[in-house]
Amino acid sequence: MPTLAETRRILADPTRIVVLTGAGMSTEAGVPDFRSPGGLYSSDFHGMHPEDLLHVDTLRNQPELFYEYLRTRLAFSAKPDASYRMLAELERAGRVIGVVTQNIDGLHHEAGSQSVVEAHGTLARFSCARCGRAADTATMMTPGTAIRCECGGLIRPEVVLYGEGLDALDDAIDLVAEADAMLVLGTSLLVHPVAGLPQLLLRQGKPVVIVNREATPYADYAGVVEINAGIGETLPELFG
Numbered sequence: 001m002p003t004l005a006e007t008r009r010i011l012a013d014p015t016r017i018v019v020l021t022g023a024g025m026s027t028e029a030g031v032p033d034f035r036s037p038g039g040l041y042s043s044d045f046h047g048m049h050p051e052d053l054l055h056v057d058t059l060r061n062q063p064e065l066f067y068e069y070l071r072t073r074l075a076f077s078a079k080p081d082a083s084y085r086m087l088a089e090l091e092r093a094g095r096v097i098g099v100v101t102q103n104i105d106g107l108h109h110e111a112g113s114q115s116v117v118e119a120h121g122t123l124a125r126f127s128c129a130r131c132g133r134a135a136d137t138a139t140m141m142t143p144g145t146a147i148r149c150e151c152g153g154l155i156r157p158e159v160v161l162y163g164e165g166l167d168a169l170d171d172a173i174d175l176v177a178e179a180d181a182m183l184v185l186g187t188s189l190l191v192h193p194v195a196g197l198p199q200l201l202l203r204q205g206k207p208v209v210i211v212n213r214e215a216t217p218y219a220d221y222a223g224v225v226e227i228n229a230g231i232g233e234t235l236p237e238l239f240g
């Protein structure tokens, strides 16, 4: 495994870095975890599993139940932490060309990142499924607010639900194609298709640096540096 100094060199200017972020990035910022034991996905709601509640069929057929779940379980108020701000700063400095995120909390935008591909969409934007009119997120997450637009269409979060495809994946692939290296932060790289993105760089002999508390399937790949530690403690060591 390369030393920290060597890893810093891999990511040093003028390397064009694409960043891939997952749940670990947001849990450090205070967003509840979805998949860990005790996380949001481990508890049923009205006898239904979260993956069924967050399914496009539930939105279509039981929109009130869908919104009740959203408003009681997914209304969290986290703010971008120093790691988010550092990624935005690295983008302004021309070192990060963009972020692909699996997170739906909108924190990269809030931190000031401009080039962000939200592979699973975002809970931070709502719009009418019929006419496209935008709706205020805080209002839509408030119990009692009407869930239909003036046009009669259903207002929905711009999040990719179960049963829907990842339209943003092409954008992610385009962004990755422009990069010289990838920095992976806070994802175990188990959920495809996003988990396959590092392959696109590795196949071209380009390096991938992974920072994640748990080991990932890529740990032993040639071209991969994996650091099993927190993001907040590691980023300053890589870029400080």
Ligand SMILES: [Zn+2]
Pocket (backbone or CB within 6 Å): 128, 129, 130, 131, 132, 133, 149, 150, 151, 152, 153
């Ligand atoms: Zn409408």
